[in-house]
Amino acid sequence: MRAARGLATGISPARDLWPGIEQAISAPRKSRWSPMLAQAAAAVLLVGASSLVTYVAVKYDAGDTPAQVMTAAAPQGLIFDRAAFGGEDTLAAVYGRAGGNIGSMLDRELASLSPEAREDVERNLAVIRRAIEEIATALEKEPDNVFLQELLVEAYSNELALMNRIGSMAQRVMARRDI
Amino acid sequence: MLLAARFSDYSSRMVTLERPAFTEEADCIAKAQQSDAKAFERLYRMHVDRVYGLCLRMTGNVSEAEDSTQEAFIQAWNKLHLFRGDSAFSTWLHRIAVNAVLGRIRKSKREQDRIQVAVEQSSAPLATADTGDMRDLSEAVDRLPEGARHVFVLHAVYGYSHEETADMLDIAAGTSKAQLHRARRLLAQQLTEQGFEA
Numbered sequence: 262m263r264a265a266r267g268l269a270t271g272i273s274p275a276r277d278l279w280p281g282i283e284q285a286i287s288a289p290r291k292s293r294w295s296p297m298l299a300q301a302a303a304a305v306l307l308v309g310a311s312s313l314v315t316y317v318a319v320k321y322d323a324g325d326t327p328a329q330v331m332t333a334a335a336p337q338g339l340i341f342d343r344a345a346f347g348g349e350d351t352l353a354a355v356y357g358r359a360g361g362n363i364g365s366m367l368d369r370e371l372a373s374l375s376p377e378a379r380e381d382v383e384r385n386l387a388v389i390r391r392a393i394e395e396i397a398t399a400l401e402k403e404p405d406n407v408f409l410q411e412l413l414v415e416a417y418s419n420e421l422a423l424m425n426r427i428g429s430m431a432q433r434v435m436a437r438r439d440i
Numbered sequence: 441m442l443l444a445a446r447f448s449d450y451s452s453r454m455v456t457l458e459r460p461a462f463t464e465e466a467d468c469i470a471k472a473q474q475s476d477a478k479a480f481e482r483l484y485r486m487h488v489d490r491v492y493g494l495c496l497r498m499t500g501n502v503s504e505a506e507d508s509t510q511e512a513f514i515q516a517w518n519k520l521h522l523f524r525g526d527s528a529f530s531t532w533l534h535r536i537a538v539n540a541v542l543g544r545i546r547k548s549k550r551e552q553d554r555i556q557v558a559v560e561q562s563s564a565p566l567a568t569a570d571t572g573d574m575r576d577l578s579e580a581v582d583r584l585p586e587g588a589r590h591v592f593v594l595h596a597v598y599g600y601s602h603e604e605t606a607d608m609l610d611i612a613a614g615t616s617k618a619q620l621h622r623a624r625r626l627l628a629q630q631l632t633e634q635g636f637e638a
Contacts, residue, residue, distance in 0.1 A: 274505070274506055274509065282510050
């Protein structure tokens, strides 16, 4: 043990290691947010906010009071608490079932839509669908990315929530073949 | 009076001899924490030999030691804002270096290759600064099994306590003691076979 204390503790490396370190510490840190992801996330947030505004506007058109608007609850079937991806992609199936549930409820609300509100809804849906496509494309490259999975669920959820409120659009969603 | 004067002289020399190095390191740490790369380079120059030595002793491989050393300093740069001076900077740096070595070993899963390379490289005269009997001991340490070698290097060569060694290696202190016992037994066997007295 005494001899071990005599072993050299300071040993000079054969080459200067600083240039490699300097290069690593001076390189700008890579952002975890790619432009595409940032856009997709922004789109989802935008749609979430604007669909809420649309919902409020539509409800006002139908003569509801603000209190009724704020206490309106989503149907039980629309709560997305988990989703499966990859080889056993059940999200589209869950989405389809939820869409079916909506279909039966939507007709009652068709009459309450004004042309302006309908235009808002269509614009919002287009943004959501574009976001879904972009997220799905990103997921193909990174199927295990939990953030992307959650983003996709959120986008689907936003779309369904909007459809749930605006009945006339549900039929178009039911006819979709891309999800 | 004379004794007091001598003590005063001794104290002042202590200050002049030891303080500059300490304050220079503290100054460099403070500046490097403000992202001053030049100050960090000075820290690197101060500590690289001991960090590289530790990595080389632990890995027994020049290439792995170089990579681990670089990785340790890069991680130190990234974590420097977390250094609060609770321990010596060298201890903090060694802890990061040990983690870098262990991380690379887990990642590479090429331990058998490493041992072979280590045996070949340990005989290279410039691999360490050890000479004569010390070189034999150094080579014997390189041939120790990984767990025993890590404990032996940290405890017996670098002087860390069993608690510190265990903490760095994420093992129990009792395991550290057992590994040290094993290392000593294996070293004694090796050195006896080479004609040394145990």
